[in-house]
Amino acid sequence: MSGLLELRDLSVHYRTARGEVTAVRSVSLGLEAGQTLGLAGESGCGKSTVAMSVLRLLPRTARVEGGVLLDGEDVRGMSWGRLRAVRWAAASVVFQGAMHALNPVHRVGEQIAEPMRLHGVTGSVAELLDQVELPARAARAYPHELSGGQKQRVMIAMALACEPRLVIADEPTTALDVVVQAQVLAVLKRLVAERGIGLVMISHDLSVLASTCDRLVVMRHGQVVEEGPAREVITSPTHPHTQALAAAFPTVGDPASRQVTPSEVAPDGPVLLRAEGVRVSFGGTEAVAGVDLEVRAGEIVALVGQSGSGKTTLARTLLGLQEPTAGRVLFEGVELPRSTAGLRAYRRQVQLVLQDPTSALNPRHSVYEAVAEGLRIHRVEGDESARVAEALSQAELRPPELFFPSLPHELSGGQRQRVVIAGALALGPRLLVADEPVASLDASVRGEILALLLRLRRELDLAALVITHDLGLAWTIADRVAVMYRGELVEQGAVEQVLLSPRHDYTRTLLAAVPHDQRSTRPNWTSSP
Structure with a gap:
């Protein structure tokens, strides 16, 4: 299968003072345009390492084996010039900590416009803000003047600035309250439906992924332990680790x-x-x-x-x-x-x-x-x-x-x-x-x-x-x-x-x-x- 994103037997090893440590072991998965894929697991399971390998955002201490294909092209073989063109324009990342990812001394409109300017993309910051349900006046605000949910939407607007076909969202709702979380998830789902982008969503919360994603991949110790339709994985998990993750977030009223x-x-x-x-x-x-x-x-x-x-x-x-x-x-x-x-x-x-x-x-x-x-x-x-x-x-x-x-x-x-x-x-x-x-x-x-x-x-x-x-x-x-x-x-x-x-x-x-x-x-x- 050659889709929007394909990982073929991906393994990632890190060099440390105590020798080489394997963070990801033989992970294979795929994603088509217009689909959403959830990566679930606890800290250290390798899910963020998998996601960051897509755009070669891993540190120099990382050694990668296997294939990482974007639209059939292996990212590992790209020149730096080609990789810079692919980042933002073909695939982009919404990072977890919006307050840390945004520059506190620049207005958010300037930060949204920056990747557009670097990649020669014409477009309107106001239109991007409208897509994530923020008013045009938000462009004049500094990050500290916005709420957590508004900052997260600015991050999504930045990720969409160069019209990528693939968006990777790393724990985009972890620090948000339930109402704002629901709003941000609704924005992401609508953008997938309207723009046909592929979305990889990373979270330790299975219920968030089940409400957003078509398919769900559960990782533990660098390996995939369960994969399938999101609703099926969360309602009828077969692996003990998936069962434990599902049980960790209680059902109100149960x-x-x-x-x-x-x-x-x-x-x-x-x-x-x-x-x-x-x-x-x-x-x-x-x-x-x-x-x-x-x-x-x-x-x-x-x-x-x-x-x-x-x-x-x-x-x-x-x-x-x-x-x-x-x-x-x-x-x-x-x-x-x-x-x-x-x-x-x-x-x-x-x-x-x-x-x-x-x-x-x-x-x-x-x-x-x-x-x-x-x-x-x-x-x-x-x-x-x-x-x-x-x-x-x-x-x-x-x-x-x-x-x-x-x-x-x-x-x-x-x-x-x-x-x-x-x-x-x-x-x-x-x-x-x-x-x-x-x-x-x-x-x-x-x-x-x-x-x-x-x-x-x-x-x-x-x-x-x-x-x-x-x-x-x-x-x-x-x-x-x-x-x-x-x-x-x-x-x-x-x-x-x-x-x-x-x-x-x-x-x-x-x-x-x-x-x-x-x-x-x-x-x-x-x-x-």
């Missing part, structure tokens, strides 16, 4: 995905943290508009909403990092102190777990130093080494002494997140505020971290306020859900009440945006006009 038993729900404990009429304004913009919220001892509350809904600003206010414009925050019935010493004592009781463990950890500090830092700041007396070891053990990094000298880059993503959690646990808090704690993690690791949070609740009576745009996470571990929209809490209550019988149109909109394979079949999930 009792099997719910890890909280009725006996574990803690609605009657004393109130630990309470927000009363909290408002936060920045200039003329009200980011938090009169919120009342409480978290009880031993309870897990999920605060859900789209990016920009105000949930992170509310969390910063609850932590005493942002002073409210109006209203008040109370911990165990006492209003948050204003003094530095008072806030330090409060934050020993209420600890923050950040979304991105890589940025949360100092790359030059060992695991021991990272966990011990809080103990030193708060001048906690006693055996520091024993406290660090206990916190690491509680975060399931065992034996803890083995991890003491490790640096962040020597750990997996899940291990780094556990180190961040251990740093919070070292101070013996009553409440964790976890901001998107699994958003950047692989499917299997995500499940491990959620199970850890539940175990900490059971064993330490530790409460948690989990900030997320992931309704599946809320369904899995939360006792109660609070839905935030434009700075207001529009709905809150028990998980089953809010997610199975939503009363507010915005909650229904969130549920309707969840990929079909993570969604209940209950009819009242349809969003109202």
